[in-house]
Amino acid sequence: MVPSKLANAFRNMISPETRDTVGRLFMTDGRRHWKGYALSFVFMGIMAGTTSGLAYIMGDVINKIFVQQNSAAVWIMSGIVLALSVIKGFATYGQAVTLARVGNRIVADNQKRVLERLMLQDLSYFARTQTAELMMRFNAGAEGARNVLNLIITSLGRDLLSVIGLTAVMIIQDPFMAVIGLIVMPIAVGGVRSLIRKVQKIFTREFHSAIQIMGQSLEAFQGIRTIKSFNLEPSVRFRLDDRIDALEKASNRMVRAQSQSGPLMEALGGVAVGLVIMYAGYSVLHGGRTPGEFFSVITALLLSYEPAKRLARLNIDLTGHLLAARMLFQILDLKPTEQDPPGTPVLELAPKGGRIEFNDVYFGYRPEEPVLKGLSFVAEAGKTTALVGLSGGGKSTVMNLIERFYDISSGTIAVDGQKLDQVTRQSVREAVAFVSQDVFLFAGTVYENILAGRLGATYEEVVEAARAAHAHDFISGFVNGYDTAVGEHGAQLSGGQRQRIAIARAFLKNAPILLLDEATAALDSESEAEVQKALRTLQMHRTTLVIAHRLQTVVNADRICVIEDGRVVESGRHDELIARRGRYFGFHQLQFTGQQELLSA
CATH class of the missing domain: 3.40.50.300 (P-loop containing nucleotide triphosphate hydrolases)
Structure with missing residues (x-):
């Protein structure tokens, strides 16, 4: 019941435009670089597995060392924890490097494609399009495509797998405590849903304000001789200051909107931890449960908190990058206006010709x-x-x-x-x-x-x-x-x-x-x-x-x-x-x- 509600909540949060953009990114850049993403996914799976293993082993650490006071277990448990931590460290390095290399290649490829597409446009396109807008699309668009894919891949490979693995640990140790912890996710997803449209509107205004600031800045720098000749420095500063102040206000609104999900997650996380402590403490004191099970569940719950929070706010984090990716696609979808049909003959001048x-x-x-x-x-x-x-x-x-x-x-x-x-x-x-x-x-x-x-x-x-x-x-x-x-x-x-x-x-x-x-x-x-x-x-x-x-x-x-x-x-x-x-x-x-x-x- 809970998983289906969670899935429906995620599905309702994602607009058709977002699904189209994400789908196109996976069918283009994702398909081209699937080997790199698959390798990073393996590394993230190892990270999730070792994280879950560390949470699970905490039960044995508490029971065998502190309850049973088994001196041999000190060395065994310490060795296992050390081995899992080293493996996790290497996997984290491999995942970061692999994902960065793939992302950098995506940025480079998209910038090349944008440049190629722009070179096929006639002068009328450049006459009606601001240079600052082209630069924003060229740079931010290519980076947006990379960031969308990287966020989704890391959310699925690192965060989702970690939540699944840690949830499995909680279920193995105590199914009822796992249910208490899982209550947080659907509520959190529903809570951030109302923020998404607000963030999208604010980011759109912020993006266009940034284009205007870049355009006016370029104009000021390139026309500095005229500005100084006519003593226009105060006027130029006033215009740019006004734009910069407006962008600052939009950025502050963006921060406030994005930060609204934090208190919700903090409160729900605290409620979940409090309920687990209440139930687990009572079970240990009066229900015959071992302290190890309690600490194992608490560890898994605390370790799952950050990845669960990132999953809950994924759509908000994607908003700006999705807009940039759509800006990129608008360039890539331009029909070439300076592309000759196949088979077009070349101009052949007569000797001493050129009439x-x-x-x-x-x-x-x-x-x-x-x-x-x-x-x-x-x-x-x-x-x-x-x-x-x-x-x-x-x-x-x-x-x-x-x-x-x-x-x-x-x-x-x-x-x-x-x-x-x-x-x-x-x-x-x-x-x-x-x-x-x-x-x-x-x-x-x-x-x-x-x-x-x-x-x-x-x-x-x-x-x-x-x-x-x-x-x-x-x-x-x-x-x-x-x-x-x-x-x-x-x-x-x-x-x-x-x-x-x-x-x-x-x-x-x-x-x-x-x-x-x-x-x-x-x-x-x-x-x-x-x-x-x-x-x-x-x-x-x-x-x-x-x-x-x-x-x-x-x-x-x-x-x-x-x-x-x-x-x-x-x-x-x-x-x-x-x-x-x-x-x-x-x-x-x-x-x-x-x-x-x-x-x-």
């Missing part, structure tokens, strides 16, 4: 807000085509679409007659080198950042690329040369140095198509002159698409396209467009007049 054609292309980052509205133009192979126009017209979007960071709504984009949406993304990106004004450098050395252009290149090839980018001289001037650390996002280099390292990376890639997005916009005159030299060399014999607001940088382009409101409104060479007196002429006059006014001021 890019946009034909009536429509696209918007959000469906209701189109950016390109029937854009059509041609960038001839081996020539330089410039895109000019007001900000927001769609120029940078053109670059994104050529590299297939996004897929168009309608129309076609073709390279040498091959539609980009019908060839693999990898082959498209192998054919393109990109340099923008917002240079991203990895937190490594100068050498490693240039090498990213073509992994596997030789040291000599890296140096040659740096020479072509007019970067070798300043790199050689560093104390550590090419082994100089660039800092996070290249913070330890100047803007011109970062730009030339990015150009060296493009040289090393040696792609037939070159995309330049305002590559000199943020540089001073001296740095711009050096970068322009490097870019002119890089553009030779390549299909080059240039975005520029300063028209003097594109006057020598083979073709200039003026883009407004997602369409090409004018195209031609510089002198042709000036002669037409159209939109390009207006931009040119505006810039020229502004420069003349600046010089005369």
Whole structure:
């Protein structure tokens, strides 16, 4: 009767969502690592057996040594207790190491799977998802999967087996005293049931508060220059302090909720021990029972108290880890948005090819807000085509679409007659080198950042690329040369140095198509002159698409396209467009007049 009530109580405590999460974990990570879990289960079985043996032997210790005063029993009983304790110690070590190794492997495997799944998402996913949230899912999700499995395995292997073994000792010694002890478990399980939903709600709020704090912290650290420039330190501290205080309050509520099961278990445990002492003492004094049986049952009852308490609050302890595991599964269940169908052909460029054609292309980052509205133009192979126009017209979007960071709504984009949406993304990106004004450098050395252009290149090839980018001289001037650390996002280099390292990376890639997005916009005159030299060399014999607001940088382009409101409104060479007196002429006059006014001021 009692076991069935206990089972029903556990079953009612577990929600369908929890059962699904736990079941999936056992069918994936649990199945992959079943040998390790089986070995740890064996160790935990030995631990439970030796613990039960120690409780049982206490009866003989009391009876033979203290009641019968058998001197030989002192050595025998001491040896048995010592042997059981040593075996338990080795089993505890084996269980801990085995479970930790399996758990660490689960964390590593899940982090690899999350990283692989995220790398298959397009840029729109990262644009709408906070970096802090991704980091929390990447780290806490993988650890949550491990902790759920470890908690359940240890609860079954260590705690449940210990309770079963110790209960068996109590039943052997005195069945009635065992019944008194077993009354505690169903009551305790029922008592903590009401706490589970409260803990789940609090932990969910706590988890999202932690994401917000991490997100705002990253934003503050990455934007520290702007924060200091505008004296925003008090405002930033106020916002973060408010979030941190809210998280502290949620954490305190969590502690209070989790701790409510403790007094219940303490009270019930005390009641059970008191009843056992009352019954056992009376039986020893008036019922002919031996003191050994009494001490054996008391020892078993006291040893079973902690594992029984852990079993009773298992669902509460699992709450946070289950939420983290579900966060992990949400990433793993994402459908790849950048995975080419099997058999997709690769982009094959003709000799001296790379002709890019946009034909009536429509696209918007959000469906209701189109950016390109029937854009059509041609960038001839081996020539330089410039895109000019007001900000927001769609120029940078053109670059994104050529590299297939996004897929168009309608129309076609073709390279040498091959539609980009019908060839693999990898082959498209192998054919393109990109340099923008917002240079991203990895937190490594100068050498490693240039090498990213073509992994596997030789040291000599890296140096040659740096020479072509007019970067070798300043790199050689560093104390550590090419082994100089660039800092996070290249913070330890100047803007011109970062730009030339990015150009060296493009040289090393040696792609037939070159995309330049305002590559000199943020540089001073001296740095711009050096970068322009490097870019002119890089553009030779390549299909080059240039975005520029300063028209003097594109006057020598083979073709200039003026883009407004997602369409090409004018195209031609510089002198042709000036002669037409159209939109390009207006931009040119505006810039020229502004420069003349600046010089005369």
